[in-house]
Amino acid sequence: MSGKPLLVTCGLPYTNGSCHIGHLRTYVPADFYVRYLRRCGEDVVFVCGSDNHGTPIVISAEAEGVTPRELAERYHDHFDATFRRMGVVFDHFGMTDGETNHARTQSLVGALIENGYVYSERIQQSFCNHCNRFLPDRYVEGICPYCGAEARGDECDRGCGRHLEPGEIKNPVCKTCGSPAEMREQEHFFFRLSEFRQYLLDYLDTLQGTSNARNYAIGWVRDELHDWCITRTLDWGVQFPGRDDLVVYVWVDAPIGYISFTEEWAEKTGNDWRRYWSGDGEITHFIGSDIIYHHCIFWPALLHGAGYGSPYAVVASGMVKIDDQKFSKSRGYVVWTNEDYLDQGLPADYLRYYLLCYTSHTKELNFSWQVFQERVNAEIVNTLGNFLYRTLHFAHKFFGGVPDATAGEDVRNEIERTLGTVEKAVREYEFKNAVDAVMTLAAYGNTYIQNTAPWKLVKTDEPAAQQVIADCLQIAKALILLIEPVMPESAVRAWEMLGFDDGMSSCRFGDALVPLPAGPLPRPSPLFERIEDDRLKTLEQTLKGRVAEARKREQKVEESVPEISIDDFAAMELRVGRVLSAEAVKGSKKLLKLQVDLGDEQRQVVSGISLFYAPEDLVGTSVVMIANLKPAKIFGIESRGMILAAGDEASLLVPLRDVAPGTRIR
Known part of the structure; x- marks a missing residue:
C-alpha cells in the first residue's frame, strides 16, 4: 500500500446529451481501478460530476426553450443514474454549477x-x-x-x-x-x-x-x-472576479470542479480536502485522449500558479469505433448506454468486461455486437462461468459443501502467479492484461477439473476427489475476488454461493490464498447467460436502422447542394501528384507535411490525414490534388494545394493505373 491519500477522478460528462458507449470508455476503467485499489487495502476517494457551463449548453437550452440550469440538472441526473446502473459508483458526483464550485473557482482565479x-x-x-x-x-x-x-x-x-x-x-x-x-x-x-x-x-x-x-x-x-x-461573454457560468459582464471560460471552472467535488465529499464525511490538493495526496485523472491538452498543460499550470498541488497521474483512453466506423452520433454510429443496452435487459457486467478486455486502454476500441456476443459466450459464459458452476455444483453434490481439505501447493502457486501478474498490469494501466490474467486462471481451473474428473474419482478415491474440489474451490475464491473490479454484481452473487454473506466489503486479494472453512454451501445456479443469435440480430438491426436513417438525412443534404456549370468545374486545376516525402507536423494531431511531385515542379502541401495514414506509407503514392488553390499558411507552414480524400476516414483519391505526375484530370 502507498499509505498516501489517493484521489481518482474522471473527466466530467457534459450535460447537453445522453450517455453513450464512448463515455464508458473512461468511466468503467476508472471504476475498475478504484475497486482494485480498495481490494488492495488502499484508501481511495473517487469523485466526479457534471460539466454544466459553456456555450453548447446555452445553445441547446435555447433550442429547447428551457433554462441552461434546467437542461444541466436533467442530464446531471441522467448521468448519475446511468453510471450507477453500470456499477460505476462515485463517492461524490457534483455539479460545476454548484455553489461550492462557483466559490472555489473565484478563489483560485483570484x-x-x-x-x-x-x-x-x-x-x-x-x-x-x-x-x-x-x-x-x-x-x-x-x-x-x-x-x-x-x-x-x-x-x-x-x-x-x-x-x-x-x-x-x-x-x-x-x-x-x-x-x-x-x-x-x-x-x-x-x-x-x-x-x-x-x-x-x-x-x-x-x-x-x-x-x-x-x-x-x-x-x-x-x-x-x-x-x-x-x-x-455569457450570462451562464461562474462570474469572473470583479466583473458582471464576463464569466470564466468553461475549461477553467470545469477542472476546478475536481477540487470542489472533493470539498463537498469532505464536508459530508468529516474529512479534509486539503490533504489531496495541498498535501501529500496522489491525484489520478482518467480522461479521454481528446482532452489531454487541458489536463496535462492548462490544468497543472493553473494549479501551480494558484499554489495547489499537481496531479500525480493522467490516464488517457483510446477513442471508440462502432463496427469499424468512426464514432459519430450524426451518422448513426453510436450505441446509447440506456436505450440500446441496459434497457434491453443486458447485464452491465458484460459491457464492463468488454470495455476492459477488448484492447489496451490507450488503443482504439472497436465495438461490434458480433464480437461482443463472441467474447461473452466464449469467455464469460464458457470459461469463467463454466468453471465456477462446475466447481460449486460438484462440491454441493458430492460433499454438501466445502470438504475438509486444503488446496495443494501447485494450485496455490498458480494463484500467487496470477495475483502478481494482475498487480503489475493494473499498476501499469494495462487493464486488458489484468483481465486476461484472470481468465487464464479460469482456463487453468477448467483444464484441471477436466483432467482430474472428480465425478469419476469420487467413486474410487474419495479423499483424492476431496482434494480436487478443495483445489478448485480455492481457484474459484481467487477468481471471484479478482473479477469483482471487472464484474462487481456477478462477483457478489458468486461470493454468496461460496457461503459468504458479507458482500465482499472487507475482503482483500490476499484472502485468495486463505483456505475456505469446511462446511455446507447453498445450491449453486449458473451465473451467466449466453447471448443468443436472435438477440444479436435484434441488437444489430437497431444499429443498422439508425445508420440508414442518418444516411437518408445526409442524402437530403447532398441533394440540396446547388448544381455548377462545366466552367465552374474547369476552373479547378486537378492534377495527379506523387508523394515524395511525408512527415508529421509538430504540435498537431491531424496534420502531415507532404512534398508532392507535379511533374514540372514540386509542391509542399499540408494535409489533415495523419489520423489515417502513417507518413512512411504515403511515400510513392499517387494522389489527386487541386493545384491552383490559393497558397495558405497552415500551422505556420505554407501549403500550395489540397490533397483530395473522401469520407470521414479520409480515403485518398488515387488513379487505378500508373499515371505520370502532373497529369491533368479532365
Whole structure:
C-alpha cells in the first residue's frame, strides 16, 4: 500500500446529451481501478460530476426553450443514474454549477490574479448585429486561420484540431441566425500560460499515467505555449472576479470542479480536502485522449500558479469505433448506454468486461455486437462461468459443501502467479492484461477439473476427489475476488454461493490464498447467460436502422447542394501528384507535411490525414490534388494545394493505373 491519500477522478460528462458507449470508455476503467485499489487495502476517494457551463449548453437550452440550469440538472441526473446502473459508483458526483464550485473557482482565479498570472487585454471579437450580442466559442463558425478548414469558434474541429482563441476565427458567421458577424473590441482576461513552459517540462517528465498523455503534452509544450483567454461573454457560468459582464471560460471552472467535488465529499464525511490538493495526496485523472491538452498543460499550470498541488497521474483512453466506423452520433454510429443496452435487459457486467478486455486502454476500441456476443459466450459464459458452476455444483453434490481439505501447493502457486501478474498490469494501466490474467486462471481451473474428473474419482478415491474440489474451490475464491473490479454484481452473487454473506466489503486479494472453512454451501445456479443469435440480430438491426436513417438525412443534404456549370468545374486545376516525402507536423494531431511531385515542379502541401495514414506509407503514392488553390499558411507552414480524400476516414483519391505526375484530370 502507498499509505498516501489517493484521489481518482474522471473527466466530467457534459450535460447537453445522453450517455453513450464512448463515455464508458473512461468511466468503467476508472471504476475498475478504484475497486482494485480498495481490494488492495488502499484508501481511495473517487469523485466526479457534471460539466454544466459553456456555450453548447446555452445553445441547446435555447433550442429547447428551457433554462441552461434546467437542461444541466436533467442530464446531471441522467448521468448519475446511468453510471450507477453500470456499477460505476462515485463517492461524490457534483455539479460545476454548484455553489461550492462557483466559490472555489473565484478563489483560485483570484489567487492567479494576486500572483500576477492574469492580465487584461482589449481584443477583437465576433459580434452579431442581428442578435445584438458577442459570439463566444460555439456561437460562431467560420474558417480556421491556421489550416483554412471550416471551424467552430473555439476549435478547428474539422481540420488541424487547434484550439482557437476568441477573435481568431476568419469569416465569422453567427451560428444562431446565420448572419455574418463583425469584429468589435472588448476587454478580456488572459492566463500567462507561456510563463509555465519550464515548469511544465519538468512536471511532465515525472508525470505518471499513460505515455500517450505525457508524450502528447510534451510535444505541445516544446513547440509552442500561448497565453489563454480565460473569460467569455455569457450570462451562464461562474462570474469572473470583479466583473458582471464576463464569466470564466468553461475549461477553467470545469477542472476546478475536481477540487470542489472533493470539498463537498469532505464536508459530508468529516474529512479534509486539503490533504489531496495541498498535501501529500496522489491525484489520478482518467480522461479521454481528446482532452489531454487541458489536463496535462492548462490544468497543472493553473494549479501551480494558484499554489495547489499537481496531479500525480493522467490516464488517457483510446477513442471508440462502432463496427469499424468512426464514432459519430450524426451518422448513426453510436450505441446509447440506456436505450440500446441496459434497457434491453443486458447485464452491465458484460459491457464492463468488454470495455476492459477488448484492447489496451490507450488503443482504439472497436465495438461490434458480433464480437461482443463472441467474447461473452466464449469467455464469460464458457470459461469463467463454466468453471465456477462446475466447481460449486460438484462440491454441493458430492460433499454438501466445502470438504475438509486444503488446496495443494501447485494450485496455490498458480494463484500467487496470477495475483502478481494482475498487480503489475493494473499498476501499469494495462487493464486488458489484468483481465486476461484472470481468465487464464479460469482456463487453468477448467483444464484441471477436466483432467482430474472428480465425478469419476469420487467413486474410487474419495479423499483424492476431496482434494480436487478443495483445489478448485480455492481457484474459484481467487477468481471471484479478482473479477469483482471487472464484474462487481456477478462477483457478489458468486461470493454468496461460496457461503459468504458479507458482500465482499472487507475482503482483500490476499484472502485468495486463505483456505475456505469446511462446511455446507447453498445450491449453486449458473451465473451467466449466453447471448443468443436472435438477440444479436435484434441488437444489430437497431444499429443498422439508425445508420440508414442518418444516411437518408445526409442524402437530403447532398441533394440540396446547388448544381455548377462545366466552367465552374474547369476552373479547378486537378492534377495527379506523387508523394515524395511525408512527415508529421509538430504540435498537431491531424496534420502531415507532404512534398508532392507535379511533374514540372514540386509542391509542399499540408494535409489533415495523419489520423489515417502513417507518413512512411504515403511515400510513392499517387494522389489527386487541386493545384491552383490559393497558397495558405497552415500551422505556420505554407501549403500550395489540397490533397483530395473522401469520407470521414479520409480515403485518398488515387488513379487505378500508373499515371505520370502532373497529369491533368479532365
